[in-house]
Amino acid sequence: MVLMKTSIRVLFFIFTFSLLSVLFTKQTSAITFNQIKEVTTVSLTRVLEKIEITFTFKEENKIKVLGAHAERRVEWAEESFNSGATQKAQDYLDEYAQTKEEISMKLDQVDEEVVDDFKNRTIVQNRKIEEFKNDLSETSRVVVEKTQTEVLEKTWEVVGEIQGEEAAENFVETIYAPGTGPGGESKVIIEGGELKFAPGTGPGGESKVIEGTVEVKTGGTED
Numbered sequence: 001m002v003l004m005k006t007s008i009r010v011l012f013f014i015f016t017f018s019l020l021s022v023l024f025t026k027q028t029s030a031i032t033f034n035q036i037k038e039v040t041t042v043s044l045t046r047v048l049e050k051i052e053i054t055f056t057f058k059e060e061n062k063i064k065v066l067g068a069h070a071e072r073r074v075e076w077a078e079e080s081f082n083s084g085a086t087q088k089a090q091d092y093l094d095e096y097a098q099t100k101e102e103i104s105m106k107l108d109q110v111d112e113e114v115v116d117d118f119k120n121r122t123i124v125q126n127r128k129i130e131e132f133k134n135d136l137s138e139t140s141r142v143v144v145e146k147t148q149t150e151v152l153e154k155t156w157e158v159v160g161e162i163q164g165e166e167a168a169e170n171f172v173e174t175i176y177a178p179g180t181g182p183g184g185e186s187k188v189i190i191e192g193g194e195l196k197f198a199p200g201t202g203p204g205g206e207s208k209v210i211e212g213t214v215e216v217k218t219g220g221t222e223d
Helices: 002-023 033-054 059-082 086-104 112-133 138-163 165-173
Strands: 189-191 194-196
Touching: 033 059, 059 086, 059 112, 086 112, 086 138, 112 138, 138 165
Parallel strands: none
Antiparallel strands: 189 194
């Protein structure tokens, strides 16, 4: 109980210091109420997340908690992109990738049901990112796709290590190429032991063959 009270006091101090640092910078006069509200909400949420994970002990439960943290970063990223806060959105996506990496490192310690849940949540999160990515500038899409590639590649790798090559291939087959939806040739496929996007989904409107990796690319057309 004493340790818990001490941890809460320390986290509260960190939160308060972070908030005051933002409010009293040179840009203070330019900060709007909505920005202050956002900073407060995000900072408080991060403090609560740290407390939550500190007092979660079973690996299965930690993975569940971290999974919620990852999904929250995707939501924050979308909201920030929509409000024009591009750098902040990119930072949230970086946190998303870091959280997914943290979860991946724990998956060999839990039942396969937990691995399946992680895999399915990754698919859903990737589709959500695909949806809001379509409205972004080319520069922002490149950054977003880097995060997607990092997360998908790591998921593919860890699924293969734990559940085997077939499970890894099944995971890849559910990931749709950028800018496409369900249906036949639009999907990422495995052919001849290699991963490739269907024709028309890689740079220059050509198929993109990826050997030993998962890569997200924006579709294009040849001049």
